[in-house]
Amino acid sequence: MNHFQPVSLEHASRLVNHGPTVLVASADGSRRNLMAAAWSMPVEFTPPRIAVVIDKSTFTRELVMASGHFGLCVPGTALVDLTYALGSTSGRTLDKFAHHGLAPIRGPVLGLPLLEDGCAAWLECRLISEPHTEAAYDTCFGEVVAAAADARIFSGGHWNFRDDNAALQTIHHLGAGNFVRAGGVLRART
Amino acid sequence: MNHFQPVSLEHASRLVNHGPTVLVASADGSRRNLMAAAWSMPVEFTPPRIAVVIDKSTFTRELVMASGHFGLCVPGTALVDLTYALGSTSGRTLDKFAHHGLAPIRGPVLGLPLLEDGCAAWLECRLISEPHTEAAYDTCFGEVVAAAADARIFSGGHWNFRDDNAALQTIHHLGAGNFVRAGGVLRART
Numbered sequence: 001m002n003h004f005q006p007v008s009l010e011h012a013s014r015l016v017n018h019g020p021t022v023l024v025a026s027a028d029g030s031r032r033n034l035m036a037a038a039w040s041m042p043v044e045f046t047p048p049r050i051a052v053v054i055d056k057s058t059f060t061r062e063l064v065m066a067s068g069h070f071g072l073c074v075p076g077t078a079l080v081d082l083t084y085a086l087g088s089t090s091g092r093t094l095d096k097f098a099h100h101g102l103a104p105i106r107g108p109v110l111g112l113p114l115l116e117d118g119c120a121a122w123l124e125c126r127l128i129s130e131p132h133t134e135a136a137y138d139t140c141f142g143e144v145v146a147a148a149a150d151a152r153i154f155s156g157g158h159w160n161f162r163d164d165n166a167a168l169q170t171i172h173h174l175g176a177g178n179f180v181r182a183g184g185v186l187r188a189r190t
Numbered sequence: 191m192n193h194f195q196p197v198s199l200e201h202a203s204r205l206v207n208h209g210p211t212v213l214v215a216s217a218d219g220s221r222r223n224l225m226a227a228a229w230s231m232p233v234e235f236t237p238p239r240i241a242v243v244i245d246k247s248t249f250t251r252e253l254v255m256a257s258g259h260f261g262l263c264v265p266g267t268a269l270v271d272l273t274y275a276l277g278s279t280s281g282r283t284l285d286k287f288a289h290h291g292l293a294p295i296r297g298p299v300l301g302l303p304l305l306e307d308g309c310a311a312w313l314e315c316r317l318i319s320e321p322h323t324e325a326a327y328d329t330c331f332g333e334v335v336a337a338a339a340d341a342r343i344f345s346g347g348h349w350n351f352r353d354d355n356a357a358l359q360t361i362h363h364l365g366a367g368n369f370v371r372a373g374g375v376l377r378a379r380t
Contacts (some may be wrong), residue, residue, distance in 0.1 A: 018362035019209010084378030174206035188274030
């Protein structure tokens with residue numbers, strides 16, 4: 001059973017607010033790719049805008065520049081090996097979806113190949129063309145045009161990290177294949 | 191006893207690679223401030239460069255633009271209440287260091303007021319002037335010129351999240367005062 005439900009755009013930035021490692025989905029015509037990226041962040045809530053670092057040498061960068069679109073999928077702890085593998089190989093020489101037996105859904109607005117199985121959430125983004133920032137810092141800005149999340153861990157605009165959804169809890173790359181899991185909610189005195 | 195030790199610049203980006211919420215330290219003349227920021231990311235390893243979102247309405251933004259410098263401190267779980275408080279008040283009307291009884295060190299290269307007590311790490315950064323990106327996305331780029339970390343949780347260029355250093359483990363803001371703690375290291379099959 002698929003538990004994904006739409007997330008309203010006003011809440012979309014929250015999906016990556018806490019710094020998870022993401023999978024960048026891209027497609028141009030029949031070419032498609034999925035790449036791990038540790039470096040992304042929201043830059044605005046309304047409209048929801050995101051920055052993500054996509055190295056200029058990557059196949060993903062080529063597809064994003066050609067199509068003007070990218071997706072971000074937020075993998076859960078169950079996908080830690082896949083995430084690392086997706087960050088360690090190039091999609092130029094193989095179709096990573098086929099190679100790893102992944103069956104992406106088609107994003108509702110941009111048609112991007114998005115992974116739901118094992119992921120907590122995804123976002124479809126339209127690239128905001130910023131040639132200087134892309135060239136100087138490999139930093140690509142995008143505006144979120146659709147988002148969804150697994151309702152078992154994100155609903156009503158809020159993350160819910162609990163003992164019973166550990167497999168969907170987000171992962172955060174420390175470097176060299178070591179990740180930390182986000183968990184153990186701390187509530188600040190407000 | 192203070193456990194902070196210098197981190198070599200080649201490893202500095204790792205201090206924020208996993209998306210922790212940070213405290214942005216700033217100073218211009220006798221004015222100084224410390225503000226929480228959930229939105230930062232590395233953009234390059236060598237030289238180590240960082241992007242951080244600092245809203246144009248904030249006192250921190252004013253000080254950063256005036257001085258051309260900013261610092262990032264990485265609070266541990268013990269500072270979750272302080273972090274939230276630092277993100278909910280403005281330094282224009284009070285000196286947050288004095289108000290919260292914080293005794294910052296003086297950064298070795300830029301002289302920024304950096305918090306070590308309760309933090310896992312800090313970075314001193316020189317602003318890279320990017321007027322368009324600052325205006326359009328509140329995104330400020332900086333080059334790290336000095337970094338240090340508490341050797342109990344980061345040493346030899348690596349994070350070490352263990353049961354015995356939970357108080358120094360990083361916090362990641364979900365929104366509205368809810369944070370998750372990073373912990374539970376997952377080692378990807380490589």
